Amino acid sequence: MTPGGRLVARAVTGVAMLWMAVGFYSAEAGPPDPATIVVKDFMFQPMAVTVTAGSTVRWTNRDDEPHTVVSDTGIFRSGAMDTNETYSFKFDEPGTYHFTCSIHPRMVGTIVVTASP
């Protein structure tokens, strides 16, 4: 390898190690289990959550109006959640899961499940 090439290789390795370190740190300090989505003002807040496989996500309704959580592919379906009621689902498989409120289908959200570290 040329001296220039060696320098590039070291830089790339350095960046990769930094990246892994950051990634490792994020996995440790990631969203609490269960990750919480607040349903408020006719919105899922946040609209997108990323968790690792095996994590539980919990939805809590803070509106005066009931809401539901319905997976677009039928994998999970809450009943009607009245004010302050909750619904939880444990995501074992990595993937991207879109969901809607069946009472107010304009409301949408996404759970991204990454592989366990």
Added chain:
Amino acid sequence: MSDARSLLSRRKALKCMAYGGAGTLFVLSGGVFAPVDLATADGYRKGSARAGTPLFVQISDTHIGFNKEANPDVSGTLAQTIDLVNGMADPPALIIHTGDITHLSKPAEFDLAQQLLGRLRVPEMHTVPGEHDTADPTVTEYFSRFGQASGNRGYYSFDHAGVHFIALINVLQFKPGGLGTLGADQLAWVEADLKGRSASTPIVVFAHMPLWTIYAPWGWGTGDADQLMAELRRFGSVTVLNGHIHQIVQKVEGNITFHTARATSYPQPVAGEGPGPGPLKVPADQLAKMLGVTGVSIVGHPRSLALTDTTIV
């Protein structure tokens, strides 16, 4: 009907609607809505022949199980509504409930709703579900009680007094992020159901969500309703009755009249006023004036349908 009554533009008719208050009678004749003075509306309450033959009363959005500030006693306001209907001088032959019978699709809520509605002296009730009736995890509670008429599909039709009634469901098939829809199967069924019917048959279509787009950001509409209207356009008198928005909004398009009903439970804000279509709190003494039913009568020759909105107080 009076000859002196002028045909108003839709804008003027809607302005009159805003002042309608306790009771407003609009008569559909030749496809145009025109207001009739409230004395005639009162005649409807007292059963005057000028007001036509009562056909049915539409009740909507009873939300049994709701218990928040906007109305802590939805069973009480439903009971008041039933007293109103039972007290009509010329009772209607049918009741149509355009959905959101319950608030959370709970079995106890359905049981109580059926118990309360059983006090109606009108013997025949036809229902369609609202999205609050299909919110249980297995979506079986509504159908186990009311699904027989439609073989659990949610849509069906029947005839009464020469009027053809079509019940539709638009709360099960929704586009995520978008509006509810009727779906291809239901639309194909409507086409087959209407095939060969005379264009002079008055048609009443009822479904929970509005079958025209009133306000898409709040889900007040049905995504594929245009296809339905294409099937209905050839008929001389079509009345489309919906609920869902807990207030009266209406429009006329050719021979098709669209009309949403008040709720018997609680009002909702006008489109766009607030974060979403939730319960609207009003002073206690105003609540009953914002709740009510819609009465439909057969009037005139040739036959057309007249709608009367009455509040429970």
